[in-house]
Amino acid sequence: MILLNALFPVLALILVGTAFKRWQVTDATFLRTSDRLVYFVFFPLMLFWKIGAAPLQFDNGWHYLLASALAVVAVCGLSLVFIRLWPVSAFKAGSFNQGCYRFNTYIGMAVVINAFGEAGAQLYGILIGLIIPMINVLCISVLIWYGKNDDNRNGGRLATTIKHLLANPLIIACVGGMLYSHFVGSFPLYLDNTLKLMSQITLPLALFSIGGSLTFTNLRDNMGLALASSVFKLATLPLLGLFFLWLFGVTGLAWKVSMLFFTLPTSTAIYILSSQLHSDTELASAVIVMSTLLSFASMALILLLAR
Numbered sequence: 001m002i003l004l005n006a007l008f009p010v011l012a013l014i015l016v017g018t019a020f021k022r023w024q025v026t027d028a029t030f031l032r033t034s035d036r037l038v039y040f041v042f043f044p045l046m047l048f049w050k051i052g053a054a055p056l057q058f059d060n061g062w063h064y065l066l067a068s069a070l071a072v073v074a075v076c077g078l079s080l081v082f083i084r085l086w087p088v089s090a091f092k093a094g095s096f097n098q099g100c101y102r103f104n105t106y107i108g109m110a111v112v113i114n115a116f117g118e119a120g121a122q123l124y125g126i127l128i129g130l131i132i133p134m135i136n137v138l139c140i141s142v143l144i145w146y147g148k149n150d151d152n153r154n155g156g157r158l159a160t161t162i163k164h165l166l167a168n169p170l171i172i173a174c175v176g177g178m179l180y181s182h183f184v185g186s187f188p189l190y191l192d193n194t195l196k197l198m199s200q201i202t203l204p205l206a207l208f209s210i211g212g213s214l215t216f217t218n219l220r221d222n223m224g225l226a227l228a229s230s231v232f233k234l235a236t237l238p239l240l241g242l243f244f245l246w247l248f249g250v251t252g253l254a255w256k257v258s259m260l261f262f263t264l265p266t267s268t269a270i271y272i273l274s275s276q277l278h279s280d281t282e283l284a285s286a287v288i289v290m291s292t293l294l295s296f297a298s299m300a301l302i303l304l305l306a307r
Contacts, residue, residue: 002307003300006114010107011296013204017211031212034205042202043106044173047129049195050121051177055185064123064254065130067244068261072131074244075101075237076138082228092225094143094279098270099229099287101237102135105170106206107295108264113203115303116256123257129174131261139270143277213268214289222286229266230291234298238262256306263302265295 020026079100083093105128112124187195219226241262245255266287274284 002115002303006111006303007296007300009114010110010207013207014211017208018214021212026212031209034209038202038206040169042198044169045195046199046202047125047170047173048177049199051125051174052180053187056122056181063248064250064258065127067248067250068127068131068258069134070244071237071241072101074240075232079232090146092280092283093146094277095274095284096225096229097142098139099266100232102139102267102270103264104267106203108261110203111299112257112260116253120253120257123254125174127261129171132170139273143279147278210268215285216289218282219286219289222283225283226286226290229287230294233266233291234263234294259302263295263298266291
């Protein structure tokens, strides 16, 4: 029942989002607006509320964070070896690399809440607060390395991206929630109820948008690399993550949350970054679709192991 309870609601909302876009109930303008609202307002509030609402509980201290970070860095390195040996063209390299380890934050939170409750959401929120800036640095570095050789332009983009990273609302919300949890540890009932109502908007809206953004147009022409990138994301990353979690002695809820994190699909944000830094957006789109479809099998396997 844990598979049905945790995964079916997420899949159902994504499929509804896809159907609404196809039936023209929603359009590109609606999806852009909802993405901005989720990213800048509702999801940061949700993270702040869930992390800040109670004292932090750690099964193995902070070890799960280090294990997860090392697994991501290792997969990034292996993907670069694959790019060199395959070989993958410079135009496709950045999109391929991102797809191997960048993760869908919203699907992750939805499944974690359904499967592991509020305590799991706390651990997941802290994890993504650490991983998001690190992944952005890795992605941007690879994209610039394989991008057009315009040092001034790339330097300007890198500086702008770093500024945006420092002002990332998700990172600010995670840090703010941790500080609030440490110094205060609970919200007044009126504020708790307000944040709860606002948070209830977040995941349905985010999953609708994910469904609406999926397109199968470019999948056939990029099937090979999209599948390879998804294998890195949904098989290699979980296996390396399992090794590092064992190495650092991570058990309990932190192990479950970390392993689920490793099996999440690729983030839809790889399309945007590929477009900004002149990588293959058609491949990025194909990777998003492929990893999203396959991820329900990988997440189901971890949920069965985590019972």
